[in-house]
Amino acid sequence: MVTTLLVIVVALALIFDYTNGFHDAANSIATVVSTKVLTPFQAVLWAAAFNFLAYFVVTDHKVANTVAKIVVMDYVNIQVLLAGLLAAITWNLITWWFGIPSSSSHTLIGGFAGAGITNALYMGAAPLDAVNMKYITTIISYIVLAPVIGLTIGYIITVIIMWICKNAKPATAERWFKVLQLATSALLSFAHGTNDAQKVMGILFVAVVSQGVIAKDAPMPEWIPLACYSAIALGTMSGGWKIVKTMGSKITKITSLEGVSAETAAAVTLKITEHFGIPVSTTHTITGSIIGVGLTKRISAVRWGVTIPLMWAWVITIPISAIIAGTVFMLLRVFGV
Structure with a gap:
């Protein structure tokens, strides 16, 4: 039965997806804006289009399935979902306001798990009975692994590109890499859509199952992915300029060549994790990739005074x-x- 609270939860889930879009838009457009390949307005339209394109391509929602299983269904009710979403939206807005590129994925997961644990306490159960620790442990481990993978791939790609282009004329190479950045930023935006929109799909699926709208083993209703991809694309079009500044210039100075490397590394990392159904942070991944690119120049090219506080934000988000x-x-x- 469709209740008022269920309608509110669906609305809040889509609002969160919208905030995810403008919060994480910076991840896929920061380098393309900072290298002046696109204007900010052009970049958000470009990113939003490829966020939404994922709807037509992705059919096996493995990440959504993982998120749906974070809290054991016995401890899920409409209040748990409502509390989790309100917490996630609150933290997203706080970090956006201060220009902190924290993880929208992890705030959603932390909110969902925290509400489930609190419900278990009210029910007289052990707190950890409410969560599937296998999934929680994997997600927490990728707070470290995702940026390290992005860093490693970004470093390797940059070294390979620099070796291939060592005899190229700088002006000619710069023109080519600005064109390539359009492709790599599109690839990253597509990967962002496939990974991040699915997290809210998992929450919405749990919501309709918990309220008896559909059976637990029923396929996901088509309106859920359509609504989630639409919301995240609309959010991306709203931008997130404070975070763009942090990601695009404060961590390390980015050229078009380095933008191509960072975006490719982040997109590859996101697609690998999406294939295995692991809900990782786009923010962590692209940050690691940008650091990896900076390290090809020298260690001091990375502004560690900026990155260390960001890492603390990652740790405390959940x-x-x-x-x-x-x-x-x-x-x-x-x-x-």
């Missing part, structure tokens, strides 16, 4: 989101929602 969600869940119970 626990803070979980605490916010738990608090919201308790307030919902107090006010009888």
